[in-house]
Amino acid sequence: MEGLKDPQEDLRVLSIKAIDLNEKQTKDQVLKSLLDIAKNDKKTIARANAIVKLASTGDTSYKTLMEESIKEQSYNVIAAGLAGLTKYAPAEADKALASLDDDTQKHVTPLMKRFSSQK
Numbered sequence: 809m810e811g812l813k814d815p816q817e818d819l820r821v822l823s824i825k826a827i828d829l830n831e832k833q834t835k836d837q838v839l840k841s842l843l844d845i846a847k848n849d850k851k852t853i854a855r856a857n858a859i860v861k862l863a864s865t866g867d868t869s870y871k872t873l874m875e876e877s878i879k880e881q882s883y884n885v886i887a888a889g890l891a892g893l894t895k896y897a898p899a900e901a902d903k904a905l906a907s908l909d910d911d912t913q914k915h916v917t918p919l920m921k922r923f924s925s926q927k
Contacts, residue, residue, distance in 0.1 A: 809834065812841045817851035824857040825926065829865055839865070846873060852880075856888035860923045863892030871896045878904050886912065887919030894924065 811823025824845070827838055839862070846858035859877055862870045874896065877889025886908070893901040905913060905920075 809837065809841070812838075812845065817849075817854045820845065820849070820851070820854045821857045824854070824861050827861060829861070843870075843873075846877075852882035852884045856882070856884035856919075856923065857926070859885065859888040859892055860926050863888075863895050864926075866895065868896060875900075875904075878908075883912070883915040883919055887916045888923050890916065891920045891923035894920075 811819055811826075814820050814823065824842065827842075829835055829838070842858045842862050846855055846862055849855045849858065859873065863874060871893070874889045874892040877885050878893070880886055880889070890901050890905055893904065905916070908916065
């Protein structure tokens, strides 16, 4: 939990990746922190990893977050949003990816694969 508040983005990212959402005791607290990071963190890699972690819950209440992420400027955030949306609505994710310009698609596609392999 403390790692999510660390000023170093690499430590926040490591903390996000290490979170076990099956641990019921801390899950509610962690989800609130992850949502805050996903929406507000200044570092896009931390935001992207929080988005992916939230998508891994399978909770459809995060679908809007995924859709909004696709409208961002950061390739990492866009890719995380698309990777997350794929878990909820694969056809919508495909359509959203196709709607991006060629340059963005070129950068986002490999990132999506990386984020999709994360838990």
